[in-house]
Amino acid sequence: MRLGFTAAEEAFRAEASAWLEGELAGPFADLKGLTSLTDAPERRREWEQRLGTAGWSCIGWPKMFGGRDATLAEQVIFAEEYARAGGPPRLNHMGVELIGPTILAFGSDEQKVRFLPAIAAGTEIWCQGYSEPGAGSDLANVRTKAALDGSEWRVDGQKIWTSLAQFADWIFVVARSEPGSRGPKGLSFLMLPVDQPGITIRPIHQITGDAEFNEVFFDGATTAADNMLGAAGDGWRVAMALLGFERGVSTLAQQMGFRNELTAIVRAANENGRDRDALIRQRLARAEIGLQLMRYGALRMLSTPDSAAALTYKIQWASWRQALGELAMDVLGQSGEVAEAGSEAAMLANLFLYSRADTIYGGSNEIQRNIIAERGLGLPREPRGTSNA
Amino acid sequence: MRLGFTAAEEAFRAEASAWLEGELAGPFADLKGLTSLTDAPERRREWEQRLGTAGWSCIGWPKMFGGRDATLAEQVIFAEEYARAGGPPRLNHMGVELIGPTILAFGSDEQKVRFLPAIAAGTEIWCQGYSEPGAGSDLANVRTKAALDGSEWRVDGQKIWTSLAQFADWIFVVARSEPGSRGPKGLSFLMLPVDQPGITIRPIHQITGDAEFNEVFFDGATTAADNMLGAAGDGWRVAMALLGFERGVSTLAQQMGFRNELTAIVRAANENGRDRDALIRQRLARAEIGLQLMRYGALRMLSTPDSAAALTYKIQWASWRQALGELAMDVLGQSGEVAEAGSEAAMLANLFLYSRADTIYGGSNEIQRNIIAERGLGLPREPRGTSNA
Amino acid sequence: MHFAFTDEQAMIAETARGFFAGAATSERTRAAMAGGGIDRALWTAFAGEMGLAGVALPEAYGGSGLGMVEAAIVAEAAGALVAALPFLASSLLAGSAIAAGGSETQRETYLPAIASGTRIASFVEMGASGEGLAPHGAVADLFVVAIGGGVVIVDAADVAVEALPTMDATRPLARVRLGSAAIEPLDPVPALRAARSRGAVALAADSLGGAQALLDRTVAFAQDRVQFGRPIGSFQAVKHRLADMMVAIEQARSAVYWAACAIDEGSPDVALAVHSAKAFACDAYFDCAAAAIQLHGGIGFTWEHDAHLFFKRAQANRTLLGTPDQHREAVAALMLPRAA
């Protein structure tokens, strides 16, 4: 058990830090410190490409696909330095962190060559189609259909809560490819180009008024027959593995955003004097402790991939961030009600509102507790009703 | 809607207050401020009898049974003055507050005459036999059997968590009088003298080391055939009605104990300076607010007997008191670990430990939430398993 | 001692509920949110035909002469529909201050117009900066302003008012600056006490109404919505969270009407009651709003669903006239005079 880094790793840190600082003080200074997931999409696409050309986009991947075969420690270091330098949220998070590793694990050699370099280069942005209307947290209840029609899959149905679909070039979906199948059986994992007549995207306006999420309608959407990951009927297994990658190094990238938010709250408390309030101090300390424990939980997950910490991570960060949003508003007080657009206070007010979704999407807290109890503790499964498959 | 009292009611308050102060400064000064439920049982029996002879024991009952036909407002006033004067916990709580009102509601004239005056006079102390081992919160799962044998009921079985049975003269039980019946059907409500060979009492030592609760074994215990409340098979209905009386004026008596406990915590905080700690101040304020809302909730229940407040009262006080116990220890700090026997700190340490039971007995918080959701909000009932009746 | 509505109070409650249910629809509220946070037609009907803006103002000045209990009943009904109208600002804050601290002339001058709704008033406490935030300030015709040790009336034309985009758009705030305006002084102690305590209880009542409405709506949703083949209301996690909402709401109800009675009866525990009600009911509302969004799942945090209207109003209620922490600290100061 060791938390420190070697001299070689520290040298890597210096190199990464120098490059990031240079870019974010120079050509991409406008993106430094950005926190919004929806702002400046075009500039963030350019940033993805800059990371790609410099070889900093997907450093853990094999060199042949655009990575640099970085060790786990180097990936951890890069995530830390990215945060310290104020790097913006990755526009291609879904590509880099989710579909990329899944293609590495399940893809054919042709699929790897076709898709991975384009992700690493930042030229193809991805989004995810898992949830469906009426299914909510019940992921196995997929109704979107896929049928093989000659050399193409034809997809009909609807996905919802698709994050950032408006900026994406590709979408991956789980669809029912065996008519009449139920639950997790008979599903396939397909990758489709977004820009086609069979796909329509409609933004969902949230509690903030913004639209990060979308409904995606598939009406005879097509994709080449070989744009399937795994075999037909393997979709559930691939989809579950992909969700596992959510708990990889990408958690450190996510935590970098959390760190920025907490720092903004501390700054606000410093400015308005709430940092002297004993109650606020306790809550700031809780937030700091919680964030540190996310970091060390992530390092445990990375050091021991099947650790119990992995099962508990979603509810941990979601609950933490929701509490952070409430803390932000309590620090701001009434001025949070009237935060000026574009101000840091407005960012925090947005955090407050947006974080209500954190405990819902990607498996609500209730679903997470079921999963923890059933898979982590071996307790009896929730009885499934009979009125509906 | 009016919270104040009339001049006549205030005159009644003065009378009650004067009598209580006189007794608790005079012949019963040793009981003033007592909070333990198990201490000084003999002196508290004498106190019951003193209340009885002076007509202050069961003031809401009809005069003919030892009461004084007091109005609701007068009963509220008496409970307040009893608390203010530092009256000890009523040894005959079960008699005065639970079985007495139930006999008034369901008893025959003979039963009323036989039992009520003795309760009011403090000469017969009662305890309650509801729970059974293995049944926990599942009150309908009664296995204790009752069979009519000539002019007597014969009772066999076991009850558990019987509070203060060691001081009681009578016990009321719910027993299965129809062999083969299940759930709430086929139960009868019986009253038995405790002092008989067929009844054995074994104390249960709790987390505090004290033994307020007992197991009660019935091994051919008998009682006269007419010591049944309601008809044979009516037991569930009578038992449920009795539980309803728990939310009557007796809640105000219970709150008087809570007030004493909170006062002791405030005093401890004053003495050790924790009253300057902003976190402790918040929690003391929460405790005060919670106690006031119990009081006003009780007044709402009394003013509108079927108010929704009645359904939520158990979980409210149980959770409040458990938090109070934690607050007590946080005020005491490490000195709470080594509180001297008999000191007020020891009383608070005991509160801390004992209050863990508050959210379990008399229907656990989990059961209470089911009841609130199902009866109060009309949500679907919890599915009952099939492996066991 | 009778802690339940009189027949007259029950009738007022029914009337107010019926009025808002019919008039303060989601569509109208959303239109009002885009237009200054006031539904003018609703306000006219509320204050005019219904005569509710003056429910607790003296009869001698055009009000109904009823008490804080009745005002709380009306505020609770308005809260149940997150109605966009300046009842709090005009009647409970400014109106109460003038009724309690105004001269005979001032009352005659201002209260009838406030009671009839023909003039809208607002209230603002200003710090040393000489400015403050006034609820519904951008639609106010006059202001009661607490500044330094004084409380004054000032015409809207004589102050700088800046409408601010507000998270809770059903009760937007405006920044008000007092210049060298013509001002009329009120008797400051009773004026401020009345505005603060009646305003706090009205906010607590608004919170109670909102929380109960969210419980009702979420229970209905949980009975209808099927997941994993069962209505979600059959899952214990959902049932228990709804039960917790009810537990909090029932306590909030006790708190609101305890405080309202304490004001009406001039009880010695009025400060305790008001602080308790403001702290408890506002926290309960927020918790219920958070639970309602959670239990609605994805739909609960969309703009088209009404849950966020309640959630934002709940947060606004917490921050207006002192936060729950501040009111609890005030309770602690009452309990612990030595250490205060």
Place this chain on the structure above:
Amino acid sequence: MHFAFTDEQAMIAETARGFFAGAATSERTRAAMAGGGIDRALWTAFAGEMGLAGVALPEAYGGSGLGMVEAAIVAEAAGALVAALPFLASSLLAGSAIAAGGSETQRETYLPAIASGTRIASFVEMGASGEGLAPHGAVADLFVVAIGGGVVIVDAADVAVEALPTMDATRPLARVRLGSAAIEPLDPVPALRAARSRGAVALAADSLGGAQALLDRTVAFAQDRVQFGRPIGSFQAVKHRLADMMVAIEQARSAVYWAACAIDEGSPDVALAVHSAKAFACDAYFDCAAAAIQLHGGIGFTWEHDAHLFFKRAQANRTLLGTPDQHREAVAALMLPRAA
């Protein structure tokens, strides 16, 4: 960077767990509770045959020369059985103080006996009153005493020791008064820092072990216990509370080993890590103990069931060496240097 046990650490964990599971039975612990809070046979085996009392003491003075990570592993295993032995007092508090702040002679004099368990040491911080509470003080042969700005070693024969009945009888406190005893000074700053930080992490590890044991026991109970015709572990209210325990425990595990590594590696964030671990793990233990009693129902608050042993130790862990609130305030002071 590898945040998982090495093979050697995994072996130590397995050994320690096996030792306590076999030896620190409920019967023996209860007997120890009635006799000064120490199971002498357990202590002899632990310190002697197993050599665990000196796990983190230097090899030169009879210890194993391992680090805080290994000491935490042992404390976690002891906590899982609420074992009644003075590992915390003797090895982690007094032993760490002497190892960090003692002269060569002092280390040679005291550490071998502490490592072998032949002498039991304890540690006490005294206020202005010249007295303080020492864990396992009544069975201690010597004390490390922090008083004024100094830290001293004193023989038990030279101080007044009063055994106190203690709620957590597995680690009873004694009141210690320093008279005009013969004392040996330690270098106070390193001695106090070592005792406080290592003691805090040991308490956090003890809490982690206790919390995990409660989760395991409660899960087993919930799978067996049938109510309403179903194992109670099939009720979502039970499942979700057990899940919350696991969520807290996994964070506590990260906290404990982060802090232990930070001590061993001399990281710059060691203060943050230690305060975080003490605050978080002690709160998690208490919450888990409360949940365990609740989920066991009536049997959970009987004397005969072991739940109360854990519950009382959890409460004791919260109050020893600073409460969670105090440690969080220390974290806040690190975050907010200006306002501290």
